[in-house]
Amino acid sequence: MAVASNSAYAQVTTTDSDTANVGEVVVTALGIKKDKKKLGFAVSEIKGESLVKARETNVLDNMVGKVAGLTIGQSAELLGNSQVVLRGSDIRRGQSVLYVVDGIPINSDAYNLSPDDIDKVTVLMGPAAAALYGYRGQNGAIVITTKKGTKGGVSVDFNSSTMIENGFLTIPKVQDEYGPGDHGNYSFVDGLGGGNNDGDYDVWGPKLNGQLLAQYDSPIDPVTGKPIPTPFVARGKNNLERFLQPGILNTNNFSIASSTDKVDIRFSFSNLNQRGIVPNTGLSSNTFNISNTVRFSDRFRMNATVNYNRQATDNINDVVYGPNSLIYSLVIWQGADWDVMSDDIRGIWQPGKEGVQSIHSEYKRYQNPWFVAYKWLRGHYKNDLYGYTSFDYDITKDLNLMVRTSATTYDVLRTEKMPFSAHPYGREENRGDYREDRRAMFEMNNEFLFNYTKKRGELDIHASLGGNRRDFNYTSSWTTTDYLNVPEVYNFANSANPVRSFNFNSSMAVNSLYALADIGYKYIFVNLGARMDQLSTMPSDNNSFVYPSASLSFLPTELFTKLKSKTLNFWKFRASFAQVKGGLTTPLVSQAGSTLGYGSNYSSPYDGPAYVNAGIYNTPLSYNGKPSANYTNVLPNASLAPFERVDFEFGTEVRMFKNRLSVDATYYVYNDGPGIFSRTVSEATGYTNQVVNGIETQRKGWEVSFKGDVIKARKEGAFAWNSMLNLSRYREFLTAVYGDVNEISANYFVSDNSSNRFLKVGDRIDALYTNGFARDKEGKLINDAGGRPIVLPKGQFQGYTLPDLVIGFYNQFTYKNFTVGLQFDGRIGGLVVNQIQRQTFRGGRHIETVQDNLTDANGNSMANAREADTRGEKTWLGEGVQVASGSIKYDPITGEITNYDELTFKSNETQTYLQDYVSRYYGQFESNIMKKDYMKLRELTITYNIPASLMGKTFKGASISLVGRNLIYFAKGLNDLDLDQFPGMTGYSALQSPTMRRYGVNINLTF
């Protein structure tokens, strides 16, 4: 195998030869390879080499910015699921992209795929490309072609990267001048609320001025038994920064491949070890991949591939809002009055109470981060396997039959060991718990496909007829103790109250038949397809359905050869149409049984039955653990029809200046619906919802990709510069709801929006409606009699959440044996509510509360007002007015003020405490809305290919690279939130771990 090509992008590299380009082959649905010029729809490709240098834990995250229309919101958490948005199909909306390996669909979150095994990734952008996978492909597909044994004897490849995560891109900015408490009052007694604001506190306490106060570690007076006050100082400045450690990501791959006349074979082993930035967290992932091709005869071939992946970790961090979260304690609700690196805190337990009682500066709500990291453990152990065998037989010269069977399966165990004195939401007794979440998924696809190919002169005919049977089975259980008897024994037999156990099992099957035909003539290519599915999840009267697709590719430069010139080398138009149907499945699954009241809810890949349309009883344990039954509040619907999506896509591709510049542009329209949704009904029916067909939206978007050789190498080894710019954007509008209902709650599409406002037909669905303030006609805040802004009773329109433009900009420079890759990407436009800002303000921790940047109506700064708070003086005079006469009336639908003519206003004259003002003002989402604009220097790789002259006979090739990811983050504001994580319509942030720079070395050797 040759050293990885210098060029990361197949389409970036262009040659002088037209034919070489136009003859480019891409892999499309069902693994059928097609000449790219014949395609009536958009596809994009990423070469495997571009995924193996500046590594990510999940290969998906390496694809960010590389394909116009593919947006990835990278999770900052270990084993976190990145948010994939492909042409607006967003996993957060239940619209998941299908993963396909060598033509077979796999049920995966991509953590089981090693980039070292990837030859190339083809992104089939829309359903037009993926319609042949049925409803599973409606949101597009990421089609992976794995590496195979290659001709030329034995080839051994070794690829190794070590990267360090160090240096914060984003981290909350907090004040370390004031300690915990309320209106300047604090003293410690038991940390449980027995003292003066010493439990479940805010950080609105006294200034850390060295005054004497009883604190958690104050010595106890042996006579009185009371703590002897000690100086109250900022001993815990930058607690979070000091607690975190540099992360390490180490990956190694070894592969050996060979090929003979009869057999191609490749074996690969990939190993990934990650150390998290939170102490005692990490991940190890090992992947074995074996692929074989056997040519039994000229006409009969077999392919077989098995991929096994094992992920294991004894502890991953849980950042979700609550006492389990590091950010919750260290950033939002606790101050700098205690030192996270002090010996007692690092000692985890109170002396003499090992295993039972952790030591901390507060005991009711917050937790010692070392205790959480080393004793409160969340394990993840997953076996993930996919494999297939396919037989190809050429029945005649033109007719071929392929029979293939494939399986994809995983089992996962997630454990939680919660020690005594851990007290997340809802578990207040501090007596520990143990939980196991077990899931097993098995999916099998058996298929056949007849291919007929005929070439008559310039006329090309290709026809396929195939069928597929998909069998799916899922079993899961979730078991938990109800407190423990003996500390640190994590076994169900150790449960204090009866063990609680839940299970959820499901099965489904799909029968499919499909036919497609390609007819091509020189410059025009037509593709027609049809698919019939029988889907077991739908009511039996309505479970079979047929849907068509069609596409067209037209090459004006081939028809009118005069058009071809030195300037215009190639020109293509394309158009396609596809319909997709399906229903009552869900892409992800959560744990069986009820969810806990805290922490993250792990979602694993599923694509199975949702059982939302079922007339069933829920049978929870109610009073004193006795069984009860409640009939569902969702009225089932026996005549439910499958959902529909109809898509149109138009595109053009132009290559100019001896193919030095190519432009590929696509415009698409997706008409979604009627879908299947749970409409709200009058509660007076006894039900809250009914499953119906409804909700239609129209999504319109475009993608443009420019690729060019900015500077072309004049000769071998001379300086060259290739560049690629990807731009995309989309909008989505509500076009129908249900029957004569023409509005739907604003939180239907953007969750966390105000539910009491409604989108109407014709509205953009990404509108942000949050609670907001009452204002006078000039827009000044109206304050209540206490001097705090009045909040309107209904949510207010604040703007839109979708970005205006998604940008990816890649550059590659080569000179002699050096190659430099440089990628910037980011997004412009769209709004998000910054929850980190909101909560750090409310908790009194936001850095602005001790600075002079924000001032009141008198020019009094927050810093001054905050100090006055601690003296019991109300000095903050909020901007705006108060009602002088009249009483405000609100519109019952919009919540806006309706009676300005009855109201008179005066300037606000009521001063209040900064704490109370901030709690009101920043408690509202409206005050925490920020633009999602950001760019990142995503990737920088500097590769030196060691010249053959320097290598001995042993090596066929070798390269060494300095690599970096996420090196610079460009955004306005405090960089307290990484906006990368909120693609698509996400309008509300959550807590996140700080994001880090990652850099290191990659070595690649080929023997």
Place this chain on the structure above:
Amino acid sequence: MKKIIFAIAAAVTLVVSMNSCSVDGLDKDPNRPTQVTPDLVLNGICFSINQRPWGGDARTCQYNLCNYNYYGNNEYNWGGASWSFTTLKNVIKMEEEAKRVGNPDVNPYSALGKFFRAYLYYQMTMLTGDLPMSEALKTDNFLPKYDSQKEVFKQVLAWLEEANAEMTELSNQGKMAFNGDIYFNNNLMAWQKLNNTFTLRVLMSLSNKESDADLNVKGKFAAIVSNPAKYPMYNSNSDNMQFVYNSTLNKYPVSPDNYGFDALRYNMSSTNLYALTYLKDPRVFIIAEPSGAKLKAGSGYTDFASFVGADANQDLADMSTRMQVSNGGDFLNGEYSLYNRYRWYRNFVAEPCIQVGYSEMCFNIAEAAHRGWISESASDWYTKGIKASMQFYGINNGPVDVYAFKNGGSPTNSSDYIKNTYNFDEAAYFNQNNVKYAGTGNLGLQQIITQKYLSFFQNSGLEGYFNYRRTGFPTFSANGPGTGNSGKIPLRYQYPTSERTNNQASWKAAVDAQFGGQDDINAVMWILK
């Protein structure tokens, strides 16, 4: 070649034989039942109708107030009510399942079903006014029209009458067996007493309509009170419908679990404590702690003057800073009284939450006598009601233990409480002018309703507010920044927001008919007119 064909044939056969082609039956959820026995449904209904103590209802009734703005405030800026139609659907399902397993038309579940209908429709109409009823709970009518509040009350009273008749019939037949009860241990006769005791509550809520001939409020009230053989009623606290808490699976909402969150953040309200201290009522010692500021100023642990509630209408910023005031190391912080830690936070042993209580029944009969509906002694029933409430708190004539929390102590440690004794002279208490029933004037009514309000502390959901709304007693604190709503205590909840979207024409017709087109929390519903 033959080998190859054989291989292909084998592969195809294998693939085909591994699968059947059927997809039948896989649309059914294998994890959850479609049929259950009626007792399971009854258990669920019993659990859902439970009105929990503390929480939002206690603030609405001005028993406690929140002084911590992160947790909430004391403003009456109400939105939509919470209805109980989904529970009523389960009532229907319970009746269906009872029939399915072979019960006759009249069976314990059918009788209980009528009571639950009455119980829940009463709750809902008290919150909002007119309700969908004749067209409600049907799966073929998604736009049920609303029936007037008067029709709802007529139907509620009819259901209660039918439930009583069915229970009597079942008793006569000896067919009283059922399961799933969490209130009365499957004793249908106890439910019958509840049914009739609850009927008195419903009738009293119609006091403004006492002369309405259709409803015949007075006549029905008299008929029940005068005929205990036909209408068995409560005889003591032991008949109470109450939700019993325990220390493991059903913990009282005020317990050591939430001590660090709530104990200091929800202080007592003056509406409640003023009435108790004005009446020199020892119940104040049980439920509340003396204010640290008062103790520091020299007031004693058993002085009524030491118990101070906050006015709900004050600015929340002020209330919270007044609760932060330091009173030195010997006394608790703050100016206002808190929930008594000895009773509420010392351990998980908790009082039950009375849903429909004997003391309430006594006050209802007293009020009916006061109003001249019946010829019973208002004074006697009034006194019985007070004594029943005292009994709930374990207060008898003689010494009453009064516990106050030591500053800096641990609430679960019994030695961290200061114990004092108050000598309760019951006769002296009842002889006070403020307590002794003042006769048929307005003061007598005020006494009855105020005592009823005091007995509802931590009990009976929103009844304290409903009675205030009906009579104006006791005076609620309003008209300040703390209570919002332009200085008014609202008179109703809005309809659930989903009605405006999902049942718009019916909702609008109801709002037009009752409130001139505005679904307004300050509008006056029919029973209050």
